[in-house]
Amino acid sequence: MFSKTLMDLGKPRWLAVIRVLKTSDGMTVRELAGHLGVSYMAAKQYGEDLTRLGYLRRVRTPRTAVGRPEITYRLAPAADAVFPVIGTELALELLENARRLFGENAPERLLNRHFESLRERWSGPLDALAGPLEKAAELASLRCAYGAVCVFETPPGEHPRLVDHHHPLAPVLRHHPRAAAMETRLIQDLLGTAVERSEGASGDGRVGYLLTKVPKGGVD
Secondary structure, eight states: OOOOOHHOOOOHHHHHHHHHHSSSOOOOOHHHHHHHHHHHHHHHHHHHHHHHTTTTEEEEEEOOSSSEEEEEEEOGGGGGGGGGOOOOHHHHHHHHHHHHHOTTTHHHHHHHHHHHHHHHHHHHHHHTTHHHHHHHHHHHHHHHHHHEEEEEEETSSOOEEEEEEEEETHHHHHHHHHHHHHHHHHHHHHHHEEEEEEEEETSSOOOEEEESSTTTTTOO
């Protein structure tokens, strides 16, 4: 039986709205229509339907110029159920049992082995690419297939960065914070350049990986 979330969101356009908003701080109807390639009225209808179901929050944003406030849509907490997590309760229980059976360092050893497995899986496709920028773009795709919502950004005048808007292991990393350093080291080694990890100040769960040795503006 499908979950209620999947039953509610069984329309591709609705899923596209959720996916687009996951990588933003919210979008106006006009912005949403542009990203989806649909009309203003269609985007508004999708937003209203999802708001009614409880997956979006609808706010009115004052215009800087004269005119009525714009409608902006943001994800509501109920939308978190759309994105996969790796059996959080089971994973934490297994790690705790490993600690009890094999010692205090056992959970970290298991997590380190997980990241080593990812290294083995991802190094082949990435080693064939020329430089950090190409590798980062491909790594974003690999991480999405892993269950993350990862995007590669090259903002003008800033260092390129990978941004995880969702991470399937996020609850586990919160309980075992040293594993975050393991993952950062993995990303750094895969890209072949220095990486600096930062967490979103707003507590929204986003994590950024800044390519600090790649020139600003995205020049390799």
